[in-house]
Amino acid sequence: MNKGLLIVLSGPSGVGKGTVCTELRRRHPELIYSVSATTRSPREGERDGVNYFFKTREHFQHMIATDALLEYAEYVGNYYGTPREFVEKTLAEGKDIILEIEVQGALKVKEKFPEGVFVFLLPPSLNELKQRIVGRGTETQATIDHRLSVAVEEMNLLYHYDYAVVNDQIDSACSRIASIITAEHCKRERFLHELFRELQELTPAQNGTER
Amino acid sequence: MNKGLLIVLSGPSGVGKGTVCTELRRRHPELIYSVSATTRSPREGERDGVNYFFKTREHFQHMIATDALLEYAEYVGNYYGTPREFVEKTLAEGKDIILEIEVQGALKVKEKFPEGVFVFLLPPSLNELKQRIVGRGTETQATIDHRLSVAVEEMNLLYHYDYAVVNDQIDSACSRIASIITAEHCKRERFLHELFRELQELTPAQNGTER
Structure with a gap:
């Protein structure tokens, strides 16, 4: 495939x-939509893995250190980034x-x-x-x-x-x-x-x- | 353009x-359809410049000699080829x-x-x-x-x-x-x-x- x-x-x-x-x-x-990871708090109605992958600051920094993000940036004190694993898993499934x-x-x-x-x-x-x-x-x-x-x-x-x-x-x-x-x-x-x-x-x- | x-x-x-x-x-x-050139005779209803560009054998060989064809081949005694000029004129018109x-x-x-x-x-x-x-x-x-x-x-x-x-x-x-x-x-x-x-x-x- x-x-x-x-x-x-x-x-x-x-x-x-x-x-x-x-x-x-x-x-x-x-x-499939590439869901971003973020350190900001979920808003009313937002679901983990759907709107964002919600992460602690420590977890996000670990992702940065282990090259687990395709890109990331910091806006007004919060990190946002693209988790590599979700992208690669989706592609490997042929989607x-x-x-x-x-x-x-x-x-x-x-x-x-x-x-x-x-x-x-x-x-x-x-x-x-x-x-x-x-x-x-x-x-x-x-x-x-x-x-x-x-x-x-x-x-x-x-x-x-x-x-x-x-x-x-x-x-x-x-x-x-x-x-x-x-x-x-x-x-x-x-x-x-x-x-x-x-x-x-x-x-x-x-x-x-x-x- | x-x-x-x-x-x-x-x-x-x-x-x-x-x-x-x-x-x-x-x-x-x-x-636009790329019309071929040929040395075979037109059949009933075929029109020059629509179905084929009908050429004499001498004219076709002149086209070969002057690199006026993108490709050509001979089948059962007749030449068939792709006139370069028609292609280039069409492309230049943005089509x-x-x-x-x-x-x-x-x-x-x-x-x-x-x-x-x-x-x-x-x-x-x-x-x-x-x-x-x-x-x-x-x-x-x-x-x-x-x-x-x-x-x-x-x-x-x-x-x-x-x-x-x-x-x-x-x-x-x-x-x-x-x-x-x-x-x-x-x-x-x-x-x-x-x-x-x-x-x-x-x-x-x-x-x-x-x-």
């Missing part, structure tokens, strides 16, 4: 990664898993998991992105320049991804991501091993000697 | 390339073009057009392929061995392709090929040039000096 695919969905802040990922999972319930993550985290995942399928979500146009940044007219030039720099920096990271999908409409963005997953399953590498094994059995030479 | 994609659909004899290609074109009329061709021809196309998207159509199972070859019980062992050899040889060529699609059902084979085309349009290389040009315009440094 072939291993599943790790799909990493990323892109600049505000591009709509979360919305697209939710819609994609609604349409493709067979796609695809999707990880929705910001651009820096995605690059860290790529270091440990270069065989992942890295999809970059693009805004419908850079002009729109720019208008959103400079358009309000209430910011100083320095603030605008800083935001533009961050946006340009994040967009430049496209270079490290396999695919780009313009988030012009959620529906078509989801369809394109689904097509990418289908196409990746059709990559010839995924057929070679099994096929060559079967071909061995077919070859006349063996028919002559062994049968 | 981005160039179109050259989709090369191939696979072993009898796998159903023609049927899949016809259905794919019916579903996706925007996909995708599909070429349905046997495995040896596809490899020749790959030499001249490595940027093409090479799709190998597989039979539903090798067992089925084998049954078709040995099953009739009317052939000599030598004939069976020869056919098995040819089949194994053709299947081994999968190694040179980008994608494999199992032709278990025409519908799902067509959907998978359509997904491959969509995914290829999402390859990040196709976005980088335009994006980096736009990013240049966005960068704060230029805002400061030029505006």
